[in-house]
Amino acid sequence: xxxxxxxxxxxxxxxxxxxxxxEPPEFIGVKNIKVLESTKTYITIKGDALFRNLNxxxxxxxADGIKVFVNGNEMATVTSDSFDVPAKEEFTIxxxxxxxxxxxFSNKNIGGLIGSLFSKKIEVNYKGKILYKVFGFSHSYxxxxxxxxxxxx
Numbered sequence: 001x002x003x004x005x006x007x008x009x010x011x012x013x014x015x016x017x018x019x020x021x022x023e024p025p026e027f028i029g030v031k032n033i034k035v036l037e038s039t040k041t042y043i044t045i046k047g048d049a050l051f052r053n054l055n056x057x058x059x060x061x062x063a064d065g066i067k068v069f070v071n072g073n074e075m076a077t078v079t080s081d082s083f084d085v086p087a088k089e090e091f092t093i094x095x096x097x098x099x100x101x102x103x104x105f106s107n108k109n110i111g112g113l114i115g116s117l118f119s120k121k122i123e124v125n126y127k128g129k130i131l132y133k134v135f136g137f138s139h140s141y142x143x144x145x146x147x148x149x150x151x152x153x
Contacts, residue, residue: 024137025053025061025085030095030126030145038151043099045070047126048092049143051085058085059134061093066128066143068097075099078128085132095126121148 033047066078076097083093125146
Protein backbone atom coordinates (compact mmCIF):
# COMPACT_ATOMS: atom_id res chain seq x y z
CA UNK A 1 0.00 0.00 0.00
CA UNK A 2 2.77 2.41 0.91
CA UNK A 3 4.59 1.60 -2.35
CA UNK A 4 1.46 2.48 -4.36
CA UNK A 5 1.08 5.82 -2.59
CA UNK A 6 4.77 6.65 -3.05
CA UNK A 7 4.55 5.61 -6.71
CA UNK A 8 1.52 7.86 -7.27
CA UNK A 9 3.22 10.79 -5.51
CA UNK A 10 6.36 10.29 -7.60
CA UNK A 11 4.35 10.14 -10.85
CA UNK A 12 2.37 13.25 -9.86
CA UNK A 13 5.57 15.17 -8.98
CA UNK A 14 7.16 14.12 -12.28
CA UNK A 15 4.16 15.40 -14.25
CA UNK A 16 4.13 18.72 -12.38
CA UNK A 17 7.88 19.24 -12.83
CA UNK A 18 7.87 18.37 -16.55
CA UNK A 19 4.93 20.71 -17.33
CA UNK A 20 6.43 23.95 -16.12
CA UNK A 21 6.40 27.36 -17.71
CA UNK A 22 10.00 27.80 -18.82
CA GLU A 23 9.35 31.26 -20.21
CA PRO A 24 6.31 33.24 -21.29
CA PRO A 25 5.16 32.97 -24.91
CA GLU A 26 7.20 35.16 -27.25
CA PHE A 27 5.39 38.25 -28.54
CA ILE A 28 6.36 38.67 -32.19
CA GLY A 29 4.32 41.79 -32.97
CA VAL A 30 1.07 43.12 -34.39
CA LYS A 31 0.66 42.17 -38.04
CA ASN A 32 -2.00 42.41 -40.76
CA ILE A 33 -3.46 45.75 -39.66
CA LYS A 34 -6.28 46.58 -42.06
CA VAL A 35 -9.68 48.18 -42.45
CA LEU A 36 -12.29 45.41 -42.27
CA GLU A 37 -15.37 47.51 -42.84
CA SER A 38 -16.28 51.11 -43.45
CA THR A 39 -19.79 52.53 -43.08
CA LYS A 40 -21.31 55.96 -42.51
CA THR A 41 -21.22 55.47 -38.74
CA TYR A 42 -17.98 53.56 -38.04
CA ILE A 43 -14.77 52.10 -39.41
CA THR A 44 -13.66 48.67 -38.19
CA ILE A 45 -9.90 48.16 -37.97
CA LYS A 46 -8.28 44.83 -37.12
CA GLY A 47 -4.74 43.73 -36.36
CA ASP A 48 -3.40 40.32 -35.30
CA ALA A 49 -1.12 40.03 -32.26
CA LEU A 50 1.27 37.20 -33.17
CA PHE A 51 2.79 34.95 -30.48
CA ARG A 52 4.96 31.81 -30.30
CA ASN A 53 4.53 29.52 -27.28
CA LEU A 54 7.37 27.02 -26.73
CA ASN A 55 5.97 25.74 -23.41
CA UNK A 56 4.29 22.39 -22.78
CA UNK A 57 1.28 24.17 -21.31
CA UNK A 58 -0.93 27.02 -22.50
CA UNK A 59 -2.48 29.74 -20.38
CA UNK A 60 -4.63 32.81 -21.07
CA UNK A 61 -4.02 36.15 -22.76
CA UNK A 62 -6.07 39.29 -22.18
CA ALA A 63 -5.74 42.31 -24.47
CA ASP A 64 -8.04 44.87 -22.82
CA GLY A 65 -6.98 48.49 -22.68
CA ILE A 66 -4.88 48.71 -25.83
CA LYS A 67 -5.35 52.18 -27.30
CA VAL A 68 -5.69 52.65 -31.05
CA PHE A 69 -4.36 55.87 -32.58
CA VAL A 70 -5.16 57.01 -36.12
CA ASN A 71 -2.79 59.61 -37.57
CA GLY A 72 -1.48 60.30 -34.05
CA ASN A 73 -4.90 60.83 -32.41
CA GLU A 74 -6.40 58.38 -29.91
CA MET A 75 -9.58 56.98 -31.46
CA ALA A 76 -10.59 53.78 -29.62
CA THR A 77 -9.69 51.14 -27.05
CA VAL A 78 -9.51 47.38 -27.70
CA THR A 79 -11.81 45.31 -25.50
CA SER A 80 -11.58 41.55 -25.77
CA ASP A 81 -12.39 38.25 -24.17
CA SER A 82 -9.67 36.13 -22.62
CA PHE A 83 -7.91 33.94 -25.20
CA ASP A 84 -6.68 30.39 -24.58
CA VAL A 85 -2.99 29.97 -25.39
CA PRO A 86 -2.17 26.71 -27.20
CA ALA A 87 0.90 24.73 -26.10
CA LYS A 88 3.93 24.57 -28.43
CA GLU A 89 2.39 26.62 -31.25
CA GLU A 90 2.41 29.94 -33.03
CA PHE A 91 -0.93 31.70 -32.71
CA THR A 92 -2.64 35.04 -33.16
CA ILE A 93 -5.25 36.97 -31.23
CA UNK A 94 -7.41 39.54 -33.03
CA UNK A 95 -7.26 43.17 -31.94
CA UNK A 96 -10.42 44.65 -33.45
CA UNK A 97 -11.93 48.08 -32.85
CA UNK A 98 -14.85 50.11 -34.16
CA UNK A 99 -13.99 53.76 -34.62
CA UNK A 100 -16.86 56.24 -35.03
CA UNK A 101 -16.41 58.09 -38.32
CA UNK A 102 -17.33 61.39 -36.70
CA UNK A 103 -14.23 61.13 -34.46
CA UNK A 104 -12.01 60.61 -37.52
CA PHE A 105 -13.54 63.65 -39.24
CA SER A 106 -13.37 65.90 -36.16
CA ASN A 107 -11.47 69.20 -35.99
CA LYS A 108 -8.60 67.73 -33.93
CA ASN A 109 -7.84 65.21 -36.68
CA ILE A 110 -8.34 67.42 -39.75
CA GLY A 111 -4.62 67.89 -40.56
CA GLY A 112 -3.91 64.16 -40.60
CA LEU A 113 -7.13 63.55 -42.50
CA ILE A 114 -6.17 65.92 -45.32
CA GLY A 115 -2.79 64.18 -45.64
CA SER A 116 -4.55 60.81 -45.70
CA LEU A 117 -6.90 61.93 -48.46
CA PHE A 118 -3.94 62.73 -50.71
CA SER A 119 -1.86 59.65 -49.87
CA LYS A 120 -4.88 57.30 -49.49
CA LYS A 121 -3.19 55.89 -46.38
CA ILE A 122 -3.72 56.28 -42.65
CA GLU A 123 -1.26 55.58 -39.87
CA VAL A 124 -2.66 53.16 -37.27
CA ASN A 125 -0.88 52.65 -33.94
CA TYR A 126 -1.75 49.99 -31.33
CA LYS A 127 -0.35 50.94 -27.90
CA GLY A 128 -0.86 49.22 -24.55
CA LYS A 129 -0.33 45.90 -22.78
CA ILE A 130 -1.34 42.27 -23.26
CA LEU A 131 -1.38 40.13 -20.09
CA TYR A 132 -0.45 36.42 -20.01
CA LYS A 133 -1.49 34.23 -17.04
CA VAL A 134 -0.98 30.57 -16.17
CA PHE A 135 -0.98 28.83 -12.76
CA GLY A 136 -0.28 32.01 -10.77
CA PHE A 137 2.51 33.09 -13.14
CA SER A 138 1.86 36.28 -15.12
CA HIS A 139 3.73 38.36 -17.66
CA SER A 140 2.78 41.53 -19.52
CA TYR A 141 3.80 42.46 -23.04
CA UNK A 142 4.23 46.05 -24.16
CA UNK A 143 2.53 46.69 -27.49
CA UNK A 144 3.55 49.67 -29.60
CA UNK A 145 3.08 48.82 -33.27
CA UNK A 146 2.46 51.31 -36.08
CA UNK A 147 1.53 50.58 -39.66
CA UNK A 148 0.35 52.68 -42.59
CA UNK A 149 -2.70 51.09 -44.21
CA UNK A 150 -4.47 51.86 -47.45
CA UNK A 151 -7.95 53.33 -47.33
CA UNK A 152 -10.60 53.31 -50.01
CA UNK A 153 -12.26 56.62 -50.67
